[in-house]
Amino acid sequence: MTAHAEPRKSHIQRSFSDKVIDVITYIVYAFFAFVCVFPFYYLIINSISANNLSERGKVIFWPQEIHFTNYKNLSTIPGLTDAAVVSVLRTVVGTLFTVMIAAFLGYMFTRQTLWKRKFWYRFVAITMYFNAGIIPWYLAMKTIGMTNNFWGYIFPTVVQPFYIILCKTYCEGVPQALQDAAEIDGAGTLRIFFRIMLPVIKPILATIAIFAAVNQWNAFQDTLLLMTKRRDLDTLQYKLYQYITQASSIKISSSTTTTDIAGALATAATATSIRMTVTVVVVVPVMMIYPFFQRYFTKGIMIGAVKG
Numbered sequence: 001m002t003a004h005a006e007p008r009k010s011h012i013q014r015s016f017s018d019k020v021i022d023v024i025t026y027i028v029y030a031f032f033a034f035v036c037v038f039p040f041y042y043l044i045i046n047s048i049s050a051n052n053l054s055e056r057g058k059v060i061f062w063p064q065e066i067h068f069t070n071y072k073n074l075s076t077i078p079g080l081t082d083a084a085v086v087s088v089l090r091t092v093v094g095t096l097f098t099v100m101i102a103a104f105l106g107y108m109f110t111r112q113t114l115w116k117r118k119f120w121y122r123f124v125a126i127t128m129y130f131n132a133g134i135i136p137w138y139l140a141m142k143t144i145g146m147t148n149n150f151w152g153y154i155f156p157t158v159v160q161p162f163y164i165i166l167c168k169t170y171c172e173g174v175p176q177a178l179q180d181a182a183e184i185d186g187a188g189t190l191r192i193f194f195r196i197m198l199p200v201i202k203p204i205l206a207t208i209a210i211f212a213a214v215n216q217w218n219a220f221q222d223t224l225l226l227m228t229k230r231r232d233l234d235t236l237q238y239k240l241y242q243y244i245t246q247a248s249s250i251k252i253s254s255s256t257t258t259t260d261i262a263g264a265l266a267t268a269a270t271a272t273s274i275r276m277t278v279t280v281v282v283v284v285p286v287m288m289i290y291p292f293f294q295r296y297f298t299k300g301i302m303i304g305a306v307k308g
Contacts, residue, residue, distance in 0.1 A: 040283065047071070047280050051273040070277040079231070080239055087236040090153040091216040097158040098212040099205055105159075106167025107197050111189070121168075128161045138225055148230040153222060157215070163208045170204040171197060206293040214286055240278045 046054045050065035058064065074080070108114050109121045137156075146152035174197065182192045198205070220237035227233045 040287070043276050043280050043283070047273065047276040051270045054276065055270045055272045070273050071281075074243070074277055074281065077239055077243055079234065080236070082232060083234045083236045083239040086150075086233055087217060090150070090219075090235065091213050094154045094157060094216040095209055095212045097154055098160060098163065099209050101158050102160060102163035102167050102208055103198065103201065103205055104193060105164045106169075107171050107193055107201075108189075109164070109168045110171045124159070124161050124164060134225070141226060147226045148228065148233070149226075150233055152226045153216070153219075153235075156222070157212075160212070163211070166204055166208060167201065170201050174200050210290065210293055213289065217286060218282070237282065240282065244274060244278055 042060075045061075045063040046059050047070055048066050048068060049059040049063045050067070051070070053059055053064050105124070109117060111117065114120070141147055141152060141156065146155065178196055178200070179192055182196050187195070218237060220235060220241045223233070223235050223238040227238075
């Protein structure tokens, strides 16, 4: 009967200086984590604390007199649900179009067989440095029928030179042998792009998707300029923008008595409470989506570590 060998335990002796360095490292990382997390925490606790205390800057580390009236008042904005649906749709569709076009053009600009490849690449890149301005842009959108049209949110933003350059740079790092092997097997340009390149460049696509999604989600100026007659196409950001600009005139009606003056002051909307609440509503969806893309960044590190 053989006895099971117990696994060896590591007995590496750490010096006092090593332990001191570990403690200092933990303190530094904890400090930076606190600096990153605290602004979001500060927004949340101020949005649920007494509005009169938040207005005077009394809420710093802990929420005081917690209430959710601010979020309840926000939900009563007319058309807020429809605006949220429009924002989600434009974010999903716009991000998908932007990522696919950036990936395809970035890949094509690495193909030596592309006709006038350098000319077209410079033609796209030069648009990063020149901007005609809002008025010519609006006239162009009106001419091609992008006003009062949902696609006015999508088409003007699908070609982003910076994203194309990112994809081109990443595609240049992919071994040419992969494409050569596919071409020998009879694969065409589109087949190589969809079957070979897209799976390989997922990490950069995830990065671009986050950038594009945040830009689409936060945009409101195009609603102001393009959607002049279609109020059903208002986005969530535009509705919240209107709500903030009207903060000074907003008064939340409540049936209070003289014995409930303190409660009224605690829940009455203020400019600060409205800004805090709106900011939380805008930021939280992005924070919830980001972790789903994080795994692609990790995979990108793994891919870059495998050589041979």
